[in-house]
Amino acid sequence: MVLQELIKRESAGKRIRLAVSGAGWMGSGFVTQVSRMKGMEVVLLADEDVGAARAVLESVGVPRDYIVEAASLSGAQDALRRGRRVVTGSYQLAAQCRDIDIVVDVTPSAAVGAETAWSCIECQKDVVLVNIEADVTVGRILKKLSDQAGILYTVSNGDEPGCLMELWEYVATLGFEPIAIGKGKNNPLNTAATPDTVLESAQRDGKDPFQVASYVDGTKTMFEMTCVANATGCLPITRGMVGPVADRKTVSDIFALQEDGGIVPFPGVVDFVQGSDMSGGVFLTVRIENRRIAADLKYLKVGQGRYATFFRPYHLWFLEAPISVAQAYLLRQPWLVPLDRPVVDVLTIAKKDLAVGESLDAFGGYAFRGSMDRAEEARRLNALPVGLAPAAIMTKPARKDEVITWDHVKLDEGSTVVRLRRQQDALPMALQPRRWG
Numbered sequence: 001m002v003l004q005e006l007i008k009r010e011s012a013g014k015r016i017r018l019a020v021s022g023a024g025w026m027g028s029g030f031v032t033q034v035s036r037m038k039g040m041e042v043v044l045l046a047d048e049d050v051g052a053a054r055a056v057l058e059s060v061g062v063p064r065d066y067i068v069e070a071a072s073l074s075g076a077q078d079a080l081r082r083g084r085r086v087v088t089g090s091y092q093l094a095a096q097c098r099d100i101d102i103v104v105d106v107t108p109s110a111a112v113g114a115e116t117a118w119s120c121i122e123c124q125k126d127v128v129l130v131n132i133e134a135d136v137t138v139g140r141i142l143k144k145l146s147d148q149a150g151i152l153y154t155v156s157n158g159d160e161p162g163c164l165m166e167l168w169e170y171v172a173t174l175g176f177e178p179i180a181i182g183k184g185k186n187n188p189l190n191t192a193a194t195p196d197t198v199l200e201s202a203q204r205d206g207k208d209p210f211q212v213a214s215y216v217d218g219t220k221t222m223f224e225m226t227c228v229a230n231a232t233g234c235l236p237i238t239r240g241m242v243g244p245v246a247d248r249k250t251v252s253d254i255f256a257l258q259e260d261g262g263i264v265p266f267p268g269v270v271d272f273v274q275g276s277d278m279s280g281g282v283f284l285t286v287r288i289e290n291r292r293i294a295a296d297l298k299y300l301k302v303g304q305g306r307y308a309t310f311f312r313p314y315h316l317w318f319l320e321a322p323i324s325v326a327q328a329y330l331l332r333q334p335w336l337v338p339l340d341r342p343v344v345d346v347l348t349i350a351k352k353d354l355a356v357g358e359s360l361d362a363f364g365g366y367a368f369r370g371s372m373d374r375a376e377e378a379r380r381l382n383a384l385p386v387g388l389a390p391a392a393i394m395t396k397p398a399r400k401d402e403v404i405t406w407d408h409v410k411l412d413e414g415s416t417v418v419r420l421r422r423q424q425d426a427l428p429m430a431l432q433p434r435r436w437g
Helices: 002-012 025-035 050-059 073-081 110-123 132-149 160-173 199-205 209-216 219-232 291-299 321-331 375-381 416-425
Strands: 016-021 040-046 067-069 085-088 102-105 127-129 153-155 177-184 269-273 282-287 307-312 344-350 368-374
Touching: 002 321, 016 025, 016 110, 016 321, 025 040, 025 050, 025 321, 040 050, 040 073, 040 321, 050 067, 050 085, 067 073, 073 085, 102 110, 102 321, 110 127, 110 132, 110 153, 110 416, 127 132, 127 321, 132 153, 132 219, 132 416, 160 177, 160 219, 160 282, 160 307, 177 219, 199 209, 209 219, 219 269, 219 344, 219 368, 291 307, 344 375, 368 375
Parallel strands: 016 040, 016 102, 040 085, 067 085, 102 127, 127 153, 177 269
Antiparallel strands: 177 282, 282 307, 344 368
16 A cells, blocks of 8 residues: 555655654665655755765766755745755754654764654654664654654664564554564674674764664664563563574574473563574564464464464565655554553663773763663663663763662753653653553
8 A cells, every 4th residue: 555655645745754863874775775665755855964965966977066955944944845955954944844844863873863752742753763772772762752642653663673563563463463573683692792893894884973872782682672672562571682593493492482392481471592594673472372273383384383483584674664664644644653651671781890980882882781671670770771871971980780770870951861761760650551552
């Protein structure tokens, strides 16, 4: 249905007009993908590095003299009306433009994602986050405020949470009992990883060493699976999850319930697996009580008895995210949103001894990492959400592997992401039944 609508819009010359936050690796990839699709186009690209934003648009074939740098609403609106493309250093400008149909944040920054989404709420503009970090940090309050403003808020597909949400809806619609939902980690877990330890591989792949280290030390995986947990109600077995080595032959046995010889203490857990066989994919293990269905799934090489694992061997991150943007705009259907109760959070854990006055660096840096735990435990510990950790100033010392709390740090209380997180934490903690029963 989305494809046909996009084809119609392309034929009629009425493309969906997107504004995008982020001209880095993710943002440039998203813009490149959209430029190859029918029925939609990026007409405004926001990034603190305006030169990088301009270079991205030029790389997809926009003539240099058709790109206008704008710092004001009037300048942006005038350029868009003249059929030009806009680059700007303001993350608020896109939401203010009447000629923008929908706004998409494609950054790895909780602060930028929160700023972009809050601007959309203020201006009543639909928003899609290709930004797991922002959703995990302040997604519950963003969803609530978006509902009140009458706009659509959603996380995109493409990254593991979006792909898992699609798999979750598929399996749940068929009536299977979800036991475990998870991802195949792309690299072995090393919680001590820093930009120095991953420098060689990062340079080889042309990636930022901080970004690569955030994958290896588990912070990115914690963000991803927390996003899934907050959308489904599933829980980790233990802090940081288990992360067993598994392949497609063993995963169903490993994630069986403990009563059936597996590691799962209750139905509905989030986790990840290590090992090359499932690397980059997503999975959902179910328990099957009906013998006929179990036999059919075994014949179809999905099940092996009482348990079966549905496996998607890849995720395409920002390359398939435009599908959920089109769905949001054309059908007004979200792809993934958090439940209206806290489920899981990502705690900030010291990677080294931290002294008073020390400024915390970025995800994948030298100072901290993220580890997921249940929301009630995070609140009991007064743990600092890892999405707020970058640039926080230590006001109390912390030892290596200690949970960093709100009391350990000074934050920029004027920032949108901190203000939204405090507003979110003031919401009730009332429990509700899980989605499947």
